[in-house]
Amino acid sequence: MAWTRKILRVNLTEGTCVSEPLNMDWALKYLGQRGLGTKYLMEEIDPKVDPLSPDNKMIFATGPLTGTCASTAGRYSVITKGALTGAIACSNSGGYFGAELKFAGWDMIIFEGKSEKPVYLCIIDDKAELLSAEGLWGKSVWDTDAAIKATHQEPMMHIAAIGVAGEKGNMYACIVNDLHRAAGRSGVGAVMGSKNLKAVAVRGTGGVSVEDFGAFMKSTEAGKKALAENAVTGEGLPAYGTQVLMNVINESGALPTRNFRDVQFESANDISAEAMAEPRRSDGKPNLLTNQACFSCTIACGRISQIDKDHFSVVNKPEYWGAEGGLEYEAAWALGAATGVKDLEALTYANYICNEQGYDPISFGSTLAAAMDMYEEGVLTKKDTGGVELKFGSAEMLTKMADLTGTMEGFGEQLGLGSKRLCEKYGRPELSMTVKGQEFPAYDPRGIQGMGLTYATSNRGACHLRSYTVSSEILGIPEKTDPLSTDGKAGLVKAFQDATAAVDSAGLCIFTTFAWTLEDIAPQVDAACEGNWTPDTLMEAGERIWNMERNFNLAAGFSGKDDELPKRLMKDAAKTGPAKGMVSGLDKMLPEYYEVRGWNTKGVPTEETLSRLGV
Amino acid sequence: MQKTLVIDPGKCTGCKQCELACSYVKEGSFNPSKSRIRVFDFHTEGRFVPYTCTQCDEAWCQQACPVDAITTDPVSGVKQVHENLCVGCKVCTIACPFGTINYNVASGKVVKCDHCGGDPECVKACPTQAILYSDVEQAGYDKMQQWAGKTDNAAPANSA
Amino acid sequence: MKHVIIGAGPAGVVAAETLRRHNAKCSITLIGNEGKPPYSRMALPYLLIDRIAEPGTYLRQSPGHYDDLKIEYVQANVAAVDPDKKTITLDEGAPLAYDRLLLATGAHPIKPPIKGLDLPGVHTCWTLDDADEIGALAKSGAHVVLMGAGFIGSIILEALVLKGVTLSVVEMEDRMVPRMMDEVAGNMLKSWCTSKGVNILTGTKITEISQGDDGLNVTLDKGNIPAAQLVVVAAGVRSNIDFLKGSGVETKEGVMVDDHLQTNIEGIYAAGDVAQAKDLSTGDFNVLAIQPTAVEHGRIAAMNMGGLDTPHRGSLSMNVLDTLGLISSSFGQWMGEKGSDSATMVDKTNYRYLRLEFQGDCLIGAQSVGLSEHIGMLRGLIQSGTHLGNWKQILMTSPHRISEAYVSTLHKNAS
Secondary structure (H helix, E strand, C coil), rough: CCCCCEEEEEECCCCEEEEEECCCHHHHHHHHHHHHHHHHHHCCCCCCCCCCCCCEEEEEEEECCCCCCCCCCCCCEEEEEECCCCCCEEEEECCHHHHHHHHHCCEEEECCCCCCCCCEEEEEECCEEEECCCCCCCCHHHHHHHHHHHHCCCCCCCEEEEHHHHCCCCCCCCCCEECEEEEEECHHHHHHHHHHHEEEEECCCCCEEECCCCHHHHHHHHHHHHHCCCHHHHHHHHHHHHHHHHHHHHHHCCCEECCCCCCCCCCCHHHCCHHCCEEEECCEECCCCEEEECCCCCCCCCCEEEECCCCCCCCCCCCHHCEEECCCCCHHHHHHCCCCCCCCHHHHHHHHHHHCCCCHHHHHHHHHHHHHHHHCCCCHHHHHCCCCCCCCCCCCCHHHHHHHHHHHCHHHHHCCCHHHHHHHHHHCCCCCCCCCEEEECCCCCCHHHHHHHHHCCCCCCCCCCCCCCHHHCCCCCCCCCCCCCCCEEEEHHHHHHHHHHHHHCCCCCCCHHCCCCCHHHHHHHHHHCCCCCHHHHHHHHHHHHHHHHHHHHHHHHCCCCHCCCHHHHHCCCCCCCCCCCCCCCCCHHHHCCCCHEEEEECCCHHHHHHHHHCC | EEEEEEEEEHCCCCCCHHHHHHHHHHHHHHHHHHHCCEEEHHHHHHHEEEEECCCCCCCCCCHHHCCCCEEECCCCHHHHHCCCCCCCCHHHHCCCCCEEEEECCCCCCCEEEEECCCHHHHHHHHHCCCCCEEEEHHHHHHHHHHHHHHHHHCCCCCCC | EEEECCCCCHHHHHHHHHHHHCCCCEEEEEECCCCCCCCCCHHHHHHHCCCHHHHEECCCCCCCCCHHEEEEEEEHHHEEEECCCEEEECCCCCCCCCCCCCCCEEECCCCCHHHCCCCEEEEEEEHHHHHHHHHCCCCCCCEEEEECCHHHHHHHHHHHCCCCCCCEECCCCCCCCCCCCHHHHHHHHHHHHHCCCEEEEEEECCEEEECCCCCCEECCCCCCCCCCCCECCCCCCEEEEEHHHCCCCEECCCCCCCCCCCCCCCCEEECCCHEEEEECCCCCCCEECHHHHHHHHHHHHHHHCCCCCHHHCCCCCCEEEEEEEEEEEECCCCCCCCCEEEEEEEEECEEEEEEEECCCCCEEEEEEEEECCHHHHHHHHHHCCCCCHHHHHHHHCHHHHHHHHHHHHHHHCCC
16 A cells, blocks of 8 residues: 555666566665665665666655645655766655656656667556657757657656756756656756656556555645644745745845855845745736646645746747746755846746756756856856856856756856866866765855755755755744754754655655654554554654665765865855854764764764664 | 535646545545546646536536436535446537546446535645635636537527 | 427437426327337447346436326327328327427338348347347357447447457448548557457448358358357438328428428427437538437427427537447547648557547547547537637647647636
């Protein structure tokens, strides 16, 4: 129950699709999605493998709750060795694709090898086949989506695809499903492209059952009620989306600006949720059209936007005049504050292109910011950029670079390397704001100290979604801690990391945890799945997953030395705001973190820890 | 008082909770493809439209049924399919100009919305009140009925 | 006011009910001639496979239905109609007087002029009695020959296969359901049936049937098939109009009616398989022998008989078929017409087909194979003449988006 107990194994080298039973022993230890997918990857590949080689595998994994009526239960993750990082990659996405895969009767798809020619996987219930994608190669995600639906004449199909960015090896290419939902980070799209796999198209007409329907309906209903009554999930997110954070984080002095030169953006309000909802001066209409939910989600934080037809970015491009996925906070920050651009319409356009061509706006914006930093420092010149003045704050430059990066042309090809490789290439590695090769998201560790430890220790490289301590440090959920203090952050980060790993493995969205704790989640998981799922066993599963991921990275060649932050955050103090004068206190938090994790001083899990968790 | 589902697409977020609730109650598992209500997604317009049977007065499905398997509940006005009588001939599925009565391959019978006997699950499941269960006199419903009149053979002014 | 309805099929029964709904006092006589409660021929295939018992074929399930509505249901064969005296002659008893008469006598199956069609073991499948006889012969393992793969033949086809017989189908046209679907669809159905073990012979004629030692020898114009234990004839139907000879009621294929379903003689109406009435798509008058049309006719004719002026805009041709699990449907001008635009989707591997025909931005016809969700929308769009606007262009390349187009235009019209 809950699990379909079936895995689809697709060998791209051989061109075969084979069904096999899910390993239920593993499912009962690692739950599903992030945990279970990682377990399979761990067992099946050498962590030292080149991420872009045929020896790397890529797993699409749903959670046991995916496809049920539990709020937000439509998630799937892509698990592989990340192209951008060389670390374990696990990129989580919403939309409808994950649920559809479940309705087709599959918990997971494991892709192995590499196809000789471009292909896409077509799944209609229990029938799966690889079909030629030669006619799709070179098409954007959006065009691919339309073309596949037209080919199969199946409007109810849900499709996850890569754009040109993924085909051409943009290192932070993502996999986009349902047009504007993405398994976004760590370059999972580049891995997909390296396998000559253009898309996965799914139509499922079967049902998902749960172990105890009565208990499940009761616990999920209670869960939905809690979400509806919570100020963040019931009001803030539906009305403003994650963009509700823009002004809040800016006021906290933790909005990284111009490649982390500053911690506050003077034009934050121009690119905020409030600005999206206000009528534009140009045409009197707001940027934001409406909100959209992912499958089964009762929060509905997704944004649907419409760009002013007369805006320079789309004035001659009617194909962008319709409604499309609008700005989320991370994208608005990366495309805006990080680059110093305050033109909301330009940001929206760049975000469209990220979705359309399939690349991560966080990494793109951060990489562009690093390039701008180098340009302003004179490291990069017009000769390098193809004649473009790569200065902070230029909206025209942003949209142009978004276009070029999408198709990997001109300087876009350089930007497609990601910030770490780009800065190394031009001899300024310290200007790359990354951990383990992955660009930072939208929280400055000088203004929110817990996030410094979060970034440094995240198994997939810098990331906010591995332990979102912002929740505690800024929003006071589940309890308020001081963002400027390092005290107790090691324990806080560990707790968030473990709980998040459990949520990510269940099929639920992490945004539920603004309202839910594991006390709310455990009854839903327990009613749906066999096994004994309590807050404690979920937390333990999360810790087990975290340590397994850590082991993967250690085996891949990472060590405690990679749990570090760029110099700028450790040496250059915040210039303004509440954190004025502060740097990150990572050096204080890290040893304590290793200790609470049960790891040795080099950041390696002890035998005792591993055997306690059964890793 | 007869009640009907009043749908406000402006409030719909496309979460499909209605489809999940419907399929769970009617089919015993979460399966949107078997739901009696379906949310249409017009993404370039940013519009989501939940769509199901309007329980029309002169029900085409009911009239077309050759074996009297579809009846009108005298109290609620709901058109119900009697599974024991339905032979699965599908004539109702082509007769209904709304396309809201469909053949279920698994059961060999047709299925349609029946308001869950007066307590519609989709209404309870909708997190944004995009689907309400209200008295029949609602503007949107009347307009749907007028449109329905266009598909009728008899001139609407003279019909029953 | 005395209403007499000849024929107790769907058209007659709906007419009787409609008359009663609008007038509590009038006299209504409904005449059947099979000695059974009014039943549905549509349901016979399901009776054949024991999915239902005989009562399951009845048009109305409530036991006292006709008595409750004060509809006098009588059994008789009508021999003649005398419009001058306003009476009808029955095969026995006194003539029956009427003020308004509805001809709803339906149709009968054609037996083509082929030698041997009168042999025992050769049956049409039209009445409850036919079903009984076919049921007795269509034993598991028997070889059965089905003559005709039109709409009715194809409905019987499934029932025969489910009975476990070995089935050969002989159709003289080049494909199955030639009057319901085009070559692509007809051949798709054929290859589907063939893959399910049915021997489908298209472009083939039965020339003679004779009694042999092992059963009925069925001679074809080309090729051979084994002797059969049963031959089922489904070669089409013809309106029951013979009794109108000399009455003055104008007939061609069927009884000619005007746009109020009245015949050339005031007070006499016709409905259902016997009526040659307006076709919505073409405006021509022809016989449209399908269940939904019978019901529409019955209702509209009754309204007019009861004095409620109700024009008949024309009926839409439509059919739905389940051939061993493959569902197909067709509507209106499915073959297109002069100047119409055609959008098609063919997926032979998965037995899916959709063809839409447009005149301007209006849908005028459609056919589908392998589609069972929302197919009524095709009727809705054709019958309402809805202008699809921009959706037309989308549908030209993506006909499968028809349900989206429908909901989108419906909501724009409704709001």
